[in-house]
Amino acid sequence: MEENIKALLEQFRAIAGDPRKAMADHLAETGKGAIGMMPIYAPEELVHATGYLPVGLWGGSRPVTKARTYLPPFACSVMQQVMELECEGAYDDLAAVVFSVPCDTLKCMSQKWKGTSPVLVFTHPQNRGLEAANRFLEREYAILKEKLEGITGVKITNAALERSIQIYNENRAAMREFSALAAQYPQVISAVDRHAVFKARLFMEKSRHTALVRALMEAVRAEEPQPWTGKKVVVTGILLEPNGLLELFDRLGLAIVADDLAQESRQIRVDVPDGDEAPLYRLARVWQNMYGCSVATDTKKQRGPMLMDMARKTGADAVVVAMMKFCDPEEWDYPIYYKQFEAQGVRSLMIEVDQESTSFEQLHTRLQSLVETL
Amino acid sequence: MYTMGIDVGSASSKAVILRDGKEVVAGLAVQAGTGSSGPGRVLEEIAATSGLDLKDMAFILATGYGRTALPMADKQMSEITCHAKGVFFQDPSVRTIIDIGGQDVKAIALDDRGGIRQFYMNDKCAAGTGRFLEVMARVLEVPLEEMAEYHFRSKNPAQVSSTCTVFAESEVISLLSRGTAKEDIIAGVHFSVAAKACALAQRVGVRREVVLCGGAAKNGGVADAIEKELGAPLVVAQNPQLTGALGAALLAYEEMMRKERSA
Numbered sequence: 001m002e003e004n005i006k007a008l009l010e011q012f013r014a015i016a017g018d019p020r021k022a023m024a025d026h027l028a029e030t031g032k033g034a035i036g037m038m039p040i041y042a043p044e045e046l047v048h049a050t051g052y053l054p055v056g057l058w059g060g061s062r063p064v065t066k067a068r069t070y071l072p073p074f075a076c077s078v079m080q081q082v083m084e085l086e087c088e089g090a091y092d093d094l095a096a097v098v099f100s101v102p103c104d105t106l107k108c109m110s111q112k113w114k115g116t117s118p119v120l121v122f123t124h125p126q127n128r129g130l131e132a133a134n135r136f137l138e139r140e141y142a143i144l145k146e147k148l149e150g151i152t153g154v155k156i157t158n159a160a161l162e163r164s165i166q167i168y169n170e171n172r173a174a175m176r177e178f179s180a181l182a183a184q185y186p187q188v189i190s191a192v193d194r195h196a197v198f199k200a201r202l203f204m205e206k207s208r209h210t211a212l213v214r215a216l217m218e219a220v221r222a223e224e225p226q227p228w229t230g231k232k233v234v235v236t237g238i239l240l241e242p243n244g245l246l247e248l249f250d251r252l253g254l255a256i257v258a259d260d261l262a263q264e265s266r267q268i269r270v271d272v273p274d275g276d277e278a279p280l281y282r283l284a285r286v287w288q289n290m291y292g293c294s295v296a297t298d299t300k301k302q303r304g305p306m307l308m309d310m311a312r313k314t315g316a317d318a319v320v321v322a323m324m325k326f327c328d329p330e331e332w333d334y335p336i337y338y339k340q341f342e343a344q345g346v347r348s349l350m351i352e353v354d355q356e357s358t359s360f361e362q363l364h365t366r367l368q369s370l371v372e373t374l
Numbered sequence: 375m376y377t378m379g380i381d382v383g384s385a386s387s388k389a390v391i392l393r394d395g396k397e398v399v400a401g402l403a404v405q406a407g408t409g410s411s412g413p414g415r416v417l418e419e420i421a422a423t424s425g426l427d428l429k430d431m432a433f434i435l436a437t438g439y440g441r442t443a444l445p446m447a448d449k450q451m452s453e454i455t456c457h458a459k460g461v462f463f464q465d466p467s468v469r470t471i472i473d474i475g476g477q478d479v480k481a482i483a484l485d486d487r488g489g490i491r492q493f494y495m496n497d498k499c500a501a502g503t504g505r506f507l508e509v510m511a512r513v514l515e516v517p518l519e520e521m522a523e524y525h526f527r528s529k530n531p532a533q534v535s536s537t538c539t540v541f542a543e544s545e546v547i548s549l550l551s552r553g554t555a556k557e558d559i560i561a562g563v564h565f566s567v568a569a570k571a572c573a574l575a576q577r578v579g580v581r582r583e584v585v586l587c588g589g590a591a592k593n594g595g596v597a598d599a600i601e602k603e604l605g606a607p608l609v610v611a612q613n614p615q616l617t618g619a620l621g622a623a624l625l626a627y628e629e630m631m632r633k634e635r636s637a
């Protein structure tokens with residue numbers, strides 16, 4: 001592999017593995033701090049427009065001990081990790097934490113935050129299709145904007161917000177391009193590396209991230225694509241971590257050719273639309289236009305057809321369902337799309353994802369069995 | 375041509391030697407699994423039984439949890455693939471396999487040619503596994519091999535949780551302290567194992583014939599409970615603990631055939 005690609009991937013891995021340094025660097029360069037963004041969807045553009053660094057809070061991979069005092073064992077793995085980090089004071093340097101509450105656990109977590117940073121909660125409307133829903137969310141964002149202005153001391157002008165929207169749309173487009181490119185170059189971009197590029201996005205100012213992704217893509221495109229002798233899969237779920245699990249994909253020759261992970265491609269699926277409406281209204285439209293996500297109400301249940309379409313377009317041999325341990329919304333979706341897979345003869349495998357895992361032998365058996373039977 | 379399949383699980387080590395991919399020359403199990411003396415002992419014992427040693431093997435294929443820690447193996451494959459191969463070899467009418475091993479329960483759906491359509495395994499939880507039965511046998515002070523006798527004497531099986539080994543152990547202790555008959559507790563334990571296994575089987579879709587394999591299949595009480603829970607006839611595999619090693623030996627033979635064809 002070309003040295004430049006290696007160096008670029010190493011940069012992504014370093015940033016993905018050390019959000020604290022990313023925050024410190026941002027502070028040193030801009031004099032501004034960071035604001036935490038809880039999963040799953042939040043209008044990061046608002047935070048970006050203040051000059052503060054939006055930092056995704058998607059858990060970690062430490063042993064869960066202190067969080068047990070506050071959370072039942074059947075709260076999802078991400079929330080267990082977030083609570084553990086809260087208890088350790090890992091988030092106390094954040095100027096605020098922006099909290100969407102699209103599931104029961106997030107609702108409860110937003111009300112029992114143990115860190116010292118102020119929590120800014122907003123609500124997504126469930127019945128997303130109505131115009132009134134969009135107006136409601138626009139109003140929620142207006143309240144959030146006021147709170148952010150109060151905390152940061154920065155007036156968020158329409159011009160600044162429009163600029164941030166443009167930067168984010170460019171980043172989403174670059175990441176969609178990257179995902180498609182990674183599928184063509186699995187020998188160059190491993191499952192671990194692909195994840196690192198997506199994860200670094202959670203901790204980087206987005207125009208910088210876009211520039212780094214574009215540099216990586218240019219370097220990768222200079223290489224000749226090689227035929228892939230392994231298998232190809234689409235992955236779906238909340239997230240696919242820790243790296244030990246992703247390493248199994250690499251070891252078994254399973255290329256991730258597309259994803260529907262909440263932490264990865266769901267974040268880049270829908271752009272903020274252009275138009276003459278106010279920027280907050282258009283930001284709210286993202287939620288209305290979102291599809292294929294377990295927390296975004298979909299009475300037609302289009303996630304299964306969406307996943308099958310992704311598999312068909314990418315030539316994937318199977319869909320791997322990365323089921324977040326104790327994630328109700330994801331568990332409820334599964335039987336619906338599994339039935340659709342079976343009806344269409346689409347191969348699938350469900351694996352349980354727990355960020356705390358350090359032993360992957362059972363997962364190894366499952367993934368190896370999938371490879372052997374494709 | 376001789377091929378060997380070695381299946382090193384969490385609780386036991388098994389090996390099978392095949393002649394020409396058809397005839398079982400030897401097969402045996404040692405009740406010690408990965409990380410123990412088990413793998414070494416099973417190789418010694420099968421050499422003694424068959425009069426053949428590793429040098430006589432054209433190909434050795436390893437499976438089970440300990441499959442990656444066997445330097446003598448030419449290849450390793452997952453136990454799901456190997457059990458499916460072994461059971462289908464014994465009985466081509468099988469369409470659903472329930473395998474209860476030391477720390478895993480698996481349900482495997484096969485197509486008409488023995489290919490794997492779908493499979494499910496238990497998550498990181500010992501409920502419903504061989505380890506669960508061992509824990510209960512210890513608490514009840516009944517040897518594992520006698521549990522079936524108790525099971526068939528039960529008139530009124532007790533209710534035992536199928537969600538957690540630790541909770542189930544507490545339940546069994548309180549049943550004992552309330553004076554519940556051991557046969558009823560043991561039958562309850564077997565129904566608890568059956569509930570877990572059948573839930574996985576329902577996920578893959580139960581189609582006849584349904585075959586039970588793995589070490590727990592040697593316990594007739596478990597087989598009886600699964601049959602009742604499924605509401606369908608259940609066939610216990612021949613030498614149910616050895617089907618993974620048998621499948622591995624068959625796959626080893628196929629590897630050799632492939633090599634010869636491509637040579």
